[in-house]
Amino acid sequence: MTTVNRIGIFGTSGMAREAGDIAWALGFEPFYVARDQAEVHAWCFPAPVILEQDVRHYTDMPYVIGIGEGGIRKAVAERFKYQLRFTNLIHPSATFGLAQREVIESCTGTIIAAGARLTSGISVGDFCIFNQNVTVAHDCIVGNYVHVAPGANVSGNVHLQDSCWVGAGAVINQGNLTKKLVVGSNTVVGSGAVVIDDCDPNAVYVGVPAKRIK
Ligand SMILES: CC(C)(COP(=O)(O)OP(=O)(O)OC[C@H]1O[C@@H](n2cnc3c(N)ncnc32)[C@H](O)[C@@H]1OP(=O)(O)O)[C@@H](O)C(=O)NCCC(=O)NCCS
The missing domain is CATH 2.160.10.10 (Hexapeptide repeat proteins)
Incomplete structure (x- = not known):
């Protein structure tokens, strides 16, 4: 996956894909971050998806968390706050x-x-x-x-x-x-x-x- 103009979006649900729509509207090419293999297998959307454990290979791009539930969003933010750069969308x-x-x-x-x-x-x-x-x-x-x-x-x-x-x-x-x-x-x-x-x-x-x- 090329990293030019990419933005990473945590989540694979409808909220994540809607965050992806905002990214497209801003000229980014979103890719999505799945929690586990089951989410990767269920993914049937025409955009790349990677596993959460692999974000360490893609640290030179901004991220957002496209997960509606605040507790889960908080847990992801806490887990990755020192590793990734989160942006506003x-x-x-x-x-x-x-x-x-x-x-x-x-x-x-x-x-x-x-x-x-x-x-x-x-x-x-x-x-x-x-x-x-x-x-x-x-x-x-x-x-x-x-x-x-x-x-x-x-x-x-x-x-x-x-x-x-x-x-x-x-x-x-x-x-x-x-x-x-x-x-x-x-x-x-x-x-x-x-x-x-x-x-x-x-x-x-x-x-x-x-x-x-x-
Ligand atoms: C309020 C809410 C969180 C309750 O969910 P829940 O805890 O699973 O509660 P239940 O579905 O068991 O419902 C409990 C009772 O509240 C009633 N109820 C649930 N949602 C209601 C609502 N929005 N307005 C009025 N009554 C509601 C149910 O009819 C039920 O009544 P009863 O005990 O007399 O049968 C949920 O229904 C809701 O509105 N979520 C927000 C949905 C939303 O905005 N989605 C946007 C996604 S981006």
């Missing part, structure tokens, strides 16, 4: 408010998919995924390993703590300048939920208005 159709793009570019390993819109005053951690057509409004704080799934809308003054997952089409209502609305670390907000108040960490919330079910 920002689809050309993503849009940003004043000075917000610079904030994203100072992150490591954050993926912004097509049609995402982040306005301004938003702090963003590393290895986050802002999926297709999400919106994140002013003055939010987004921790590390957060995933905002397709079509979710995060209002202003919200704090998404580390490794939380906002499901597809969910809405997070706004906090305010003195008290942000907090979605706790590792919490999952179900698809289509409307969150109107703080969510505990390590929990699952669903429905309108969102209630804790786990």
Whole structure:
């Protein structure tokens, strides 16, 4: 495999292939990194795939982690942080408010998919995924390993703590300048939920208005 203009994408699932789509849109030729031989054998996509144990032969190119689940993304990032250079992947159709793009570019390993819109005053951690057509409004704080799934809308003054997952089409209502609305670390907000108040960490919330079910 030639290494010119390549980018390595950890994962072989749909999320990884969608990260690959962003890479193609940016002019990269993605290759994929499978966890094991079973994933390699199951691979039927017209792009190269290598085993995780072989990335040590390909250290002169950037990588992203195309794995939706924050805990797994974190484990991969921890395993390879001293060996590989992780980059951000920002689809050309993503849009940003004043000075917000610079904030994203100072992150490591954050993926912004097509049609995402982040306005301004938003702090963003590393290895986050802002999926297709999400919106994140002013003055939010987004921790590390957060995933905002397709079509979710995060209002202003919200704090998404580390490794939380906002499901597809969910809405997070706004906090305010003195008290942000907090979605706790590792919490999952179900698809289509409307969150109107703080969510505990390590929990699952669903429905309108969102209630804790786990
Ligand atoms: C919320 C979620 C994590 C729950 O998954 P789970 O822990 O496996 O829970 P279950 O499927 O066992 O469902 C538990 C209960 O919640 C209900 N429920 C599950 N998801 C729900 C949702 N999004 N909205 C409303 N109710 C929901 C189920 O009907 C079930 O109710 P019951 O106990 O009365 O039968 C999951 O359904 C979900 O919404 N995931 C996000 C999907 C998504 O956004 N994908 C995007 C990929 S990028």
